[in-house]
Every structure is written in C-alpha cells, then in structure tokens.
Amino acid sequence: xxxxxxxxxxxxxxxxxxxxxxxxxxxxxxxxxxxxxxxxxxxxxxxxxxxxxxxxxxxxxxxxxxxxxxxxxxxxxxxxxxxxxxxxxxxxxxxxxxxxxxxxxxxxxxxxxxxxxxxxxxxxxxxxxxxxxxxxxxxxxxxxxxxxxxxxxxxxxxxxxxxxxxxxxxxxxxxxxxxxxxxxxxxxxxxxxxxxxxxxxxxxxxxxxxxxxxxxxxxxxxxxxxxxxxxxxxxxxxxxxxxxxxxxxxxxxxxxxxxxxxxxxxxxxxxxxxxxxxxxxxxxxxxxxxxxxxxxxxxxxxxxxxxxxxxxxxxxxxxxxxxxxxxxxxx
Numbered sequence: 001x002x003x004x005x006x007x008x009x010x011x012x013x014x015x016x017x018x019x020x021x022x023x024x025x026x027x028x029x030x031x032x033x034x035x036x037x038x039x040x041x042x043x044x045x046x047x048x049x050x051x052x053x054x055x056x057x058x059x060x061x062x063x064x065x066x067x068x069x070x071x072x073x074x075x076x077x078x079x080x081x082x083x084x085x086x087x088x089x090x091x092x093x094x095x096x097x098x099x100x101x102x103x104x105x106x107x108x109x110x111x112x113x114x115x116x117x118x119x120x121x122x123x124x125x126x127x128x129x130x131x132x133x134x135x136x137x138x139x140x141x142x143x144x145x146x147x148x149x150x151x152x153x154x155x156x157x158x159x160x161x162x163x164x165x166x167x168x169x170x171x172x173x174x175x176x177x178x179x180x181x182x183x184x185x186x187x188x189x190x191x192x193x194x195x196x197x198x199x200x201x202x203x204x205x206x207x208x209x210x211x212x213x214x215x216x217x218x219x220x221x222x223x224x225x226x227x228x229x230x231x232x233x234x235x236x237x238x239x240x241x242x243x244x245x246x247x248x249x250x251x252x253x254x255x256x257x258x259x260x261x262x263x264x265x266x267x268x269x270x271x272x273x274x275x276x277x278x279x280x281x282x283x284x285x286x287x288x289x290x291x292x293x294x295x296x297x298x299x300x301x302x303x304x305x306x307x308x309x310x311x312x313x314x315x316x317x318x319x320x321x322x323x324x325x326x327x328x329x330x331x
C-alpha cells in the first residue's frame with residue numbers, strides 16, 4: 001500500500017493543470033539548451049544566433065503544444081518567448097526548468113546547480129504550473145550524492161513556500177570511470193540503480209519523478225524483464241513517476257511507454273524522440289513535418305498512456321472539504 005501524502009492547494013492545481021482529465025502526464029519536453037544549440041549547428045567557435053534558436057523553439061511549440069497535457073520549457077529561449085508570442089495554448093500546462101544546463105565535476109562525480117539569477121519564486125511569478133529540477137544522481141556516489149540530495153531538499157522547500165508542484169528529473173551515470181553508461185556492464189547495474197534512486201529520492205518531497213527507462217533495451221530486449229524493472233520502480237516510489245525519452249528513436253520509445261505505463265507509470269515527459277528529426281530542416285519544412293509527423297507521434301503516445309497509465313491521483317488522497325474551512329487564514 002502506498003504512503004499517501006496530502007497535496008496543498010497550489011500543488012494539486014499544478015498537477016491537474018499539467019495532466020490530462022484522466023490524471024496522466026502526456027508532456028512535451030522542450031527545455032533543451034546547449035544540446036539544442038548543437039542541433040542547430042552551433043560549434044565551440046561558431047555560435048547560433050539567439051533569434052535562430054528562439055524561432056526554432058517557437059516553431060516546435062506552436063505546432064505541438066496543443067497536443068500535450070503540458071510543455072516543459074527553459075527560461076532562456078522558450079518559456080517567456082512562447083507566452084509573449086501567444087503560441088502557448090491556454091489549455092496546455094507549463095513546467096519551467098530551474099537548473100543550469102549540464103553539470104560540474106568529473107563525469108563520474110556529477111554536480112547539478114541552479115541557473116544563476118533564476119529560481120522557484122520567479123517561475124511561480126511568471127505563471128508556470130510547475131517547476132522542473134534535473135539532477136545527475138547515483139545512489140553510491142557518497143558525498144556527491146549527498147550534495148545532490150541537499151540541492152533537492154532546498155528546491156523542495158522553496159516549492160513548498162510558493163506552493164508550486166515540483167517535477168524531479170533524475171539522470172543516472174556511472175561512478176566508475178572505466179565503465180561507460182552505454183556499456184553492457186552498466187546495463188546490468190541500471191535496473192537496480194534506477195529503482196534505488198526512485199526509492200531514495202521520492203522520499204525527499206518532490207511531487208512527481210521523471211525517470212529513465214530502467215533497462216538498456218539495446219542490451220536486453222526481453223519485454224518481461226522491462227516490465228519487471230518498471231514494476232520495481234512503481235513499488236519503490238512514494239510518488240507518481242513519468243518516463244523520460246532520453247532521445248531514443250520514437251518506435252523504441254512507444255514500446256517503453258507502453259511497458260512503463262502497464263507497470264504503473266503515470267505517463268511520459270518526452271522530447272527528442274518526438275521532435276528531433278525536424279530541427280535541422282528549413283523553417284517551412286520543419287513546421288510541416290512537426291504539424292504532421294510529430295503530431296501523429298504525440299497522439300499515438302497519448303493513446304498508449306491513456307490506455308495503460310496509472311493516474312497520479314492514486315498517490316494523493318483528495319482533500320476533505322471540512323479540512324478547508326478557514327484554510328486561507330494560515331495559507
């Protein structure tokens with residue numbers, strides 16, 4: 001039986017605004033920054049102009065946001081521009097990233113940080129429905145893991161202060177320099193790493209976890225193993241979890257979403273698997289590809305989530321009306 005937690009009014013509204021009427025997250029992830037610049041042709045010596053980045057972002061948002069329960073955007077090129085240009089539909093929820101892109105430290109000891117001059121209070125003030133924090137995490141990273149947990153706790157407290165929902169995105173990595181993440185050796189460890197991560201971090205106060213698929217499907221193609229690994233996450237997590245796409249090909253991601261949702265996930269928060277092929281196209285071709293092909297992808301993914309996913313409300317009991325009497329006095 002799950003440890004049911006109460007949601008405050010603001011957090012509950014945030015989850016309602018970012019999910020479907022059935023309580024599933026069918027969210028488009030588009031908060032990419034450095035990686036997106038590279039997709040547009042940026043190099044260490046030749047940057048891409050601000051206008052080119054924003055125009056490409058607005059193309060994707062304008063064509064796809066209306067097919068998602070919410071969209072995850074960055075504060076540099078996406079969120080304010082989408083609002084200012086009237087391309088974010090009123091019925092589409094908005095999550096905004098709070099972290100600095102990338103990480104500091106060694107690849108085997110990664111530390112996340114908050115974007116300078118940015119934070120939860122500003123995300124709330126701009127009208128977003130939820131905050132997204134991405135961290136790199138390995139449960140056996142010792143002091144590095146403890147530092148990441150402290151960062152999570154700080155953002156959790158700020159989200160409580162401003163009563164806004166927090167989606168915690170967690171990306172795993174190898175703490176052994178001799179073992180690459182794409183290796184067979186890491187693939188054997190990955191299910192346990194993701195499950196332990198879900199168990200540990202879901203106790204820190206985030207409202208939703210955004211997690212990797214726990215099996216390297218290039219190393220293990222047995223779907224019964226995929227299901228068991230996803231089910232282990234559901235049993236370990238104390239809050240809803242949604243699947244991130246990690247840039248896998250769309251056909252593979254549809255399989256992952258189906259298995260994850262059948263095993264208890266509350267949907268997906270997907271980015272490159274949906275829109276990546278269109279970014280390098282010329283603007284007119286890009287818009288048409290997004291309008292037709294990428295839209296079909298979102299519709300297909302949404303149908304899978306709606307058929308198999310577990311509503312986030314399973315984890316959070318409804319507020320009893322009499323408990324709200326005079327609630328505003330101490331709010």
